[in-house]
Amino acid sequence: MLLNQFLLLAAVLFAIGVYGVLTRKNGVLVLMSIELILNSVNINLVAFGTFNADVSGQVFALFIIAVAAAEVGVGLAIVLLIYRNRRSIDVSEADMLKG
Amino acid sequence: MLSTTSLFAVSAEIADPVVKTNLLYEWVGLVPGTMALSFLLILFFGKKLPYKGAEIGITAISLSFLFAVAMAFTWIIDTQSVLNGDKGETAAAVVVDDPIGVGETAAPLIPLAEEGEKARVTIDPIVKEFDWLENGNTTFGVGTLVDGQSVMMLFVVTFISLLVHVFSTDYVGGDRRYTHYFAFLSLFTASMLFMVLSTNTLQLIVGWELVGVCSFALIGHWWEEKANSDAALKAFLTNRVGDIGLLVGMITLYFGAGGTFDIIDINSQAVAGEIDHTLLLIASCCLMAAVASKSGQFILHTWLPDAMAGPTPVSALIHAATMVVAGVYMIARLYPVFWDGLSISGSNINLMALMGGITCVFGGALAFVQTDVKKVLAYSTVSQLGYMVLALGVGAYTAGLFHLFTHAFFKACLFLGAGSLSHACHHTFDMREMGGLRKIMPKTFATFVIGSLALAGAFPFAGFWSKDEILAGAGVWPGTGGNGTYYIPFWFGMLTAAMTAGYMARVIWLVFMGEYRGHAHPHENGNRITVPLMILAFMATIAGFLNMPKPFADFLGIKDAGLAFEHWVEPASVAHFPAISHASPSLSLAIVASLVAGAAAAAVWAYYRRLHQMDPKATAYTDSFVANNKLIRAGHTMLVEKYYLDHLYTHLIAGGTKGPLARAAYWFNQNVLDGTVNVAGRSTASLGRFVYRYIDQGAIDGAVNASGLGASGSGQVLRGIQSGKIRSYATLMFGAAALLAAVFIVVV
């Protein structure tokens, strides 16, 4: 079975995504990195689904894709608003949640 | 004390103590009760009555006095009959408690009979007690104890109090607080009698403090002026200092005697040697502190002269005749304790004798430099109280009490005399404003001179007999015997005899001789003032014969009259009184002492006569050897400054406590203790706010709160992490996830 390869791919994608989230200052790139993370999870789900001959893995993946679409929609809207307010989409400057 | 089987087995000469009782002895509690009732009646209804309450007070004290006289006579008759061989009722017929059965363990008694005299027996004290409180399954009582000592004191207190009441109706007539004045006289008399009749030391403490507060109220009678309330405060606080000794001493005794306050019980145990000597010593020393404060002994005497701020009749009653002798009375009450505790027998010196000796000399010296006639008398009181303490200290029990007895009359006479003077001289007590009053106020003059002679110990006035007995009791003069050889107290006593005569001569010269130096228009006072004076002067003249020595009585041809007072008052041949031995009187000692006193008086008299011849208006030499000698001047200043004791107390001790010490404690409180709290509070300020909001919104119990505090506290720590930076959050999140994954892997 090719499960190992799928998992490896997913892990690499995940790691790239995490790296992107943690290092990129650009809000859009952060969102994209999050997409990468989500997709790596999708790959895992589909791979395991096939491996176990169970469709629920694919169903979950579809859910995640839908949610990811919504997330990106909201996320981009936030980034847009941040840009409007600050003329910058540098996430390291957005620290208004500080307690 | 009561079961007496073992007592007369010891010696054939000692007879069985006799139990006597009658209604008077049983119901003597009515006397303080009457006075207490009188206090309440005057307080609540006095102002509405025609004589503003004085009539209630005088009625009550008259009844009390009659009771006391009746009791004194009954007592004398009973004692005399016992002396003549009456065995009284059998002990079994009288129901009195004997809680510990001390009779069984009584120590062997030394025969007390003097040569050629029958074995002397006294009546057993008559005790009547009620339950007062119970604590730890022990019940404490309150009641009355009648014996020679309390009968004598009852008589003295009611007698002087009655005369003072009468005197006061004129003297403080029209005063703004006339009613209160009489109310407090009643309360004082009640408290004093309550104390005098104590059956136990707890009751004694209560009475002791109550007379103190009456004294406080009466010294501060005119409290509008700060000087008066200061004097009242000083009196109260000084007494409180002594009370430390009283409390500690009585507590020590309580436990030393195996948990009892009962006076007779304690005394019996002390006589029988059942109480540890060290404990008795500690108790005696502590109690001496109480005596020092109440009875004005050096160094706690300083309140007494200041107490003269009160109305003069009060000074006569409280600060001369009765309250201040409470200390002396207390020593006499617990005499076995001091006897053993201070090892009075067969010694040369002890704390009590020394304290008394120092007091009588130092007090007498201070009397010389006073210009205020009341102050002279006050220091004289201090000195005479020292005499009484000295007497008890050298083992002359009866002499001490006898001096208490005679002193009450002549000192009350002198104080009331001073009051009479002031009443006539526009309310001044300054002797520089007097002079030449002998012609204007003949009755006051005569009584005052009699009082002075009695005080100075001139034959045959009252003071002569009592003072002579004390000097003989010191056991120094050849042929006197006594309980030891108290050289220092003896010479102190002798010196005081001279000083007493000296300063009284000075007073009489300054007040009555020469020309009038004041600006008022003195006049003789009315009957309500002079009659009490005459009664007291009469007593001051004759009281001494009550205890004249046997040879003198024989000389006069009245056979059984010798030492009557001793027979009436001193317990003998019983288990609760130590075996003291009596000094024999000495004619040579009496003559020498009288000569010394006479010489001192003559010297002072001559001194002032010469001054008068130089300048009729002068009261002190301005230019002479005495005024110019540095040493004498230094001594004089020392006396005027009252040995600087007042400075020590007021400025150093009281001021130090109230000022720096209290402020330091408060500073510590505010800055250290409270500061700690505040710092803790501030550093968790938001924590506090959190709690405040949390509670404000409602119902949360303490446990949740406590956890809330913890949560909030950790929130403070975590607050730093919450930077608001999304990426750091993400870092944390991933880091934590990785950590958890690692844990997961390791564990699974």
Place this chain on the structure above:
Amino acid sequence: MTEFLNDWGISLMVFLPLIGAALMAFVPASQEENHKTIALFTTLATGLVGILLIADFDYDNSDVLQFAVDARWIEVINARYTVAMDGMSLPLIALTLLVVPLVIIYSWNHIPNPGNPKTFLMLILVLHTGMLGSFVAQDLVLFFVFFEVVLLPMFFMIGVWGGEDRLYASLKFFLYTLFGSALMLVSFLALYVLAGSSTFNMVQLAENVVTEDISKTAQVLIFGGMFMGFGIKVPMFPFHTWLPDAHTQAPTQGSVILAAVLLKLGTYGFIRIAIPILPEAAVEWAPWIGLLAVIGIIYGALGCLAQTDMKRLIAFSSVAHMGYVMLGIATLTDFGINAAIFGMVAHGIITGMLFFIAGSIKERYHTLEIARLGGLLVQAPKMGWILAITTMASLGLPGLAGFWGEFPAILAAYDPAPGLSDALFRVYMVIAAIGTVLAAAYLLWLLQRTAFGTPSEEFENDPHIHDVVTEEWIAWTPLLILMVVLGFYPRLIFGITDDAVINSLLALGG
């Protein structure tokens, strides 16, 4: 009747005030007179129930818990609704029943700013329930609940109706006490768990501590937690700093209740809970408690001497007086604890009275600064007299109530319980005796500066200064009478407490 009292008496007494408060909640706040009437009647009814209980109390068996009710409550943790009273709690219950109605009578025309008698009186009623409950609870959880119920109303009373610095004072009061309570709760729980997790009943716990063989270290630690809880409430040196602030800032009524009853919750906790349940640990702690007690006596007195404000002075005097109570307790003898209970009642009456007077002086002079007062005896002679009698009682004059709390406590220190150092406690005794002098000093000094002398120019012709008025007479007379009666007939309290105290010390073997 007896049956009804046996079953419902105590519960009725405890919860009547709460019912009254609930009733008041339905009356609009504008009907002030109605509120006062309801509050007064509630407390009087409570008092009536209390009097019936006290009358029905079997004084020959005052060591037995009477009118006991034991009902299901929180089964999960075996906490039960157990209430009862014996000779130890009876005097304190009586004191509470007396003081609260007097406070309400006093409030009739003395509602402090900012007004709102409805809430004010409701808080007092809630307090009433809390205080009575604490004195009758025989179950630790129940006790704790009542103990904490007291806290809230007091907090609001100080925080809303207090003086200028009220927020600080109320918060300090609340936090400090809460801190102690938390430790106390931990102790209770530890005790519960170590003693077999079967009961919170005080009597059974005391037995379980013996049967379960709890280690001495654990006992000492548990006692320590209770010590913090109760000691802060007393308050003992050095945990007393909340007291002067709370007292100074609290409205008169609050100060009176605080002084008269609240402080006694702490000392009562010691003699009802800490010592009977953990006698061994008590012996370990007693020397330290005694030490803090005598430090408190001297220190409180010195603190008083440094005060310039009358109310603050009285507050500090509480520290000193509670020192005598704690000294009595620290001796662990029947004598000392009897004295302590008497001292609690006496202090409640006397200090409560002093705070009443301070409140009335403040109302007339608008200041309590001692230096500005003076000549009270001239301007309001009756009040001056009352002040004089009360200060005399406070300084422990025999013949008035204060003496019987003070002297026996000093006496007891001579001979503490077996296992305690005689020499150490004798030193304490002497220090405590010295404390009486200082007490006389600051109280007489206060009396001299306020009552004696002549009025200062500032107040000489002030028409506001009048003598005692009717509601003050009604509120004060019972206290004054008690002061004298207890002083002359101390048996009134000693007779009730003695057996119960001896019983509570059985575990100590003495």
